[in-house]
Amino acid sequence: MPTSPPVFDGHNDVVQHLLEYREGGRDFLLRNPEGHLDLPRAREGGLIGGLFALMALPPRPPEDDLTITSSGYEVRLAPPLDPGGARAQVLAQLAALEHLERRAEGQLRIVRTSEQLAALDADGPLGMVVHLEGADAIDADFALLYDLHARGLRSLGLVWSRPNRFGHGVPFAYPRSPDTGPGLTPDGKALVRACNRLGVMIDVSHLNERGFWDVARLSDAPLVATHSNAHAVCPSTRNLTDDQLGAVRESEGVVGFNFAVNDVRPDAHLDPDTNVEVLVRHVDYLLSRLGVDGVALGSDFDGAVMPRAVADASHLPTLLNALRTFGYDEDTLGKLASGNWRRVLRRTWRDEA
Numbered sequence: 001m002p003t004s005p006p007v008f009d010g011h012n013d014v015v016q017h018l019l020e021y022r023e024g025g026r027d028f029l030l031r032n033p034e035g036h037l038d039l040p041r042a043r044e045g046g047l048i049g050g051l052f053a054l055m056a057l058p059p060r061p062p063e064d065d066l067t068i069t070s071s072g073y074e075v076r077l078a079p080p081l082d083p084g085g086a087r088a089q090v091l092a093q094l095a096a097l098e099h100l101e102r103r104a105e106g107q108l109r110i111v112r113t114s115e116q117l118a119a120l121d122a123d124g125p126l127g128m129v130v131h132l133e134g135a136d137a138i139d140a141d142f143a144l145l146y147d148l149h150a151r152g153l154r155s156l157g158l159v160w161s162r163p164n165r166f167g168h169g170v171p172f173a174y175p176r177s178p179d180t181g182p183g184l185t186p187d188g189k190a191l192v193r194a195c196n197r198l199g200v201m202i203d204v205s206h207l208n209e210r211g212f213w214d215v216a217r218l219s220d221a222p223l224v225a226t227h228s229n230a231h232a233v234c235p236s237t238r239n240l241t242d243d244q245l246g247a248v249r250e251s252e253g254v255v256g257f258n259f260a261v262n263d264v265r266p267d268a269h270l271d272p273d274t275n276v277e278v279l280v281r282h283v284d285y286l287l288s289r290l291g292v293d294g295v296a297l298g299s300d301f302d303g304a305v306m307p308r309a310v311a312d313a314s315h316l317p318t319l320l321n322a323l324r325t326f327g328y329d330e331d332t333l334g335k336l337a338s339g340n341w342r343r344v345l346r347r348t349w350r351d352e353a
Helices: 039-044 084-103 112-118 143-150 186-198 207-219 244-249 278-289 313-325 331-351
Strands: 007-012 047-052 067-068 073-075 108-110 126-133 155-157 202-203 222-227 254-257 293-297
Touching: 007 126, 007 222, 007 254, 007 293, 007 331, 039 126, 047 084, 047 112, 073 108, 084 108, 084 126, 084 143, 108 112, 112 278, 112 331, 126 331, 143 155, 143 186, 186 202, 186 207, 202 331, 207 244, 244 254, 244 278, 254 278, 254 331, 278 293, 278 313, 293 331, 313 331
Parallel strands: 007 047, 047 126, 108 126, 126 155, 155 202, 222 254, 254 293
Antiparallel strands: 067 073
16 A cells, blocks of 8 residues: 655644643643644654644633534634733743743754745654634734744634634534624734735634635735635535635635534534545545645644544544545645645745745
8 A cells, every 4th residue: 555645734722732831731742542643643644744723712611602403503602802811821832832842852843934844754853833723812013923923923813713803703503604794803904914924824714704705805825724624515604615615726725624523524413433434525525626736634633523533643544545545646645635735835934035
């Protein structure tokens, strides 16, 4: 059987679980019995790098926010976060990632340039691209944005599934359209322009449809959804409509295929026993809309319920081998696994000498 191509993954939430960030957290350098991602399992699965998300959480988890409907589910939209509290969390998470990089002594690297991105391979350090999932911590004059960029931030999602000063995220719901509220605020439009100037990739995952179209009109970079799927296959608010997928393709952007079972399955059931063929068929649809240059991987490891077939990073070859069995050639697999991410990030960062 051919060797699986190296993988660059568009999204994980492992920073929330790091030993460096919280008491009792996981040691990323050791194999863990819980969660989806650590260095040993990344190596086993052929993972050479990915986007590592910083994300602020509310001080207390919401209660009774899920409603089961006759046809699906609705989750009450999360309220805005206090920007000061969000800032403290994001800075603590970035410090944890920086400390982990130092402790790893060459096994991990925060990737800041296209040259470093191109150099990632199975024999070198695991590449960590710093991503901000939700700009709740960013101030109106963008001082924190510039500070984070100086420390390695290279990708930013304007919102998580809540409102902030920049725009409105979608509530989690099925079946429902992603057209759930107003577009970007004036500050949000200014943030898009600032990210374009800095060469920070803008992620439209979790953004509502009107906000998406605002980004499409304003941004001069490829449109990117780091961890989203097709609404036509699974009509979750978190997934992109055919029109949105068409706009991503036209911009020469990319959609990172999200493994979360409730956004992959046509019925949105939270069932880890989802067959790998269900994942393949969803990738098939994305490819039919985006072409071979427009689809990548965006697992959402440590942030969602995974299918048992790709229960953690060590199982990435299972998905790639399934795609190969269903007729995907090696060139296409190489683009899905890492080539498309390298292309889009290089074009967005614009840092070549």
